[in-house]
Amino acid sequence: MIVYSLESADIIEEMMPLLEEHNKEVGLYPDKIELDPMKDLYKQLSETKMLAVFTMRDDGKLIGYSVFRVANHMHYQNTLCADNDVIYIQPKYRHKGYALEFIKFCENLLKKRFDVSVMSYSMPTFTRPDSLMEQAGMDWKLNVYTKYIGK
Numbered sequence: 001m002i003v004y005s006l007e008s009a010d011i012i013e014e015m016m017p018l019l020e021e022h023n024k025e026v027g028l029y030p031d032k033i034e035l036d037p038m039k040d041l042y043k044q045l046s047e048t049k050m051l052a053v054f055t056m057r058d059d060g061k062l063i064g065y066s067v068f069r070v071a072n073h074m075h076y077q078n079t080l081c082a083d084n085d086v087i088y089i090q091p092k093y094r095h096k097g098y099a100l101e102f103i104k105f106c107e108n109l110l111k112k113r114f115d116v117s118v119m120s121y122s123m124p125t126f127t128r129p130d131s132l133m134e135q136a137g138m139d140w141k142l143n144v145y146t147k148y149i150g151k
Contacts, residue, residue, distance in 0.1 A: 002063075009046035009047075011055065052114060053067050064088055064090060070082050107136070120141070
């Protein structure tokens with residue numbers, strides 16, 4: 001049975017195998033930049049309600065996650081925003097309706113428990129999430145461009 005939950009960042013160690021899978025699949029220059037999450041910062045931000053860690057489990061086994069940074073927007077100081085840091089669902093659970101359910105679950109709790117007004121996702125262009133995001137009622141507002149410029 002699939003269960004969605006809001007958890008603390010204490011589960012970061014449990015998330016690591018999935019983070020590694022995720023990084024291989026869509027990481028930012030994974031051939032040049034080593035995956036090395038700031039685990040202590042994740043935990044600190046979670047404790048101060050500036051990070052929301054959502055999980056997706058199948059009979060207790062972690063199969064997906066969605067993590068949001070929660071803060072007032074620098075341009076709109078009275079608007080609390082949730083910016084998605086990372087979202088991942090194992091491939092065998094994709095295209096079955098779980099992603100949309102998960103996104104709506106996150107949205108509901110971000111609004112109720114964190115009083116968030118705006119949520120956003122940044123996703124790799126090659127994953128083509130347009131249809132999913134439209135079904136979730138999301139608006140396309142930004143393009144993000146990246147370039148590896150080395151050390």
